[in-house]
Amino acid sequence: MEPFEDWPWLVWLVGSAVLACTEMLTGDFTLLMLAGGAAAGALTAFFLPGMILVQAIVAVAVAILMLAVLRPTLLRRVREAPGYRSSLDKLVGSNGVATSEITDGHGQVKVDGEEWSARSVEPGMTIASGEKVEVFEVDGTTLVVYPVFKSLGP
Secondary structure: OOHHHOOHHHHHHHHHHHHHHHHHHHOOOHHHHHHHHHHHHHHHHHHOOOOHHHHHHHHHHHHHHHHHHHHHHHHHHHHOOOOOOOOOHHHOOOEEEEOOOEEOOEEEEEEOOEEEEEEEOOOOOOEOOOOEEEEEEEEOOEEEEEEOOOOOOO
16 A cells, blocks of 8 residues: 555645644744644554544644653743743833823833723823833733823024
């Protein structure tokens, strides 16, 4: 029997390649671990054609093992690399616009084309809707902002 007569291994392999390529868009290694599981499923399908349940069990087991063991290690190494800044950290210092009034620590801002929950740097400070703001820090998924005043200089 020729290996190309039984095609399920090719389906697993294509699935693995699609997951691995899609991982390049996310960068959190989850899809890469699933791609590893699918590759294990492809290998199992190549050597055990027709045993779909065994292929699926191997794929799931390998993916879970990789998610539990390999992914945390890879994430730690990437985050400890010199110069690493998460996408949230990169927002600090960015300018945006208040899309709703920010009062008592609650409001909305638009920064880099995305809407974010926001609160002002100082409790009790009110920032009007439409006012330009700068991101001071990120607190979870809330941006801590302060108003940017235009300079009166020359």
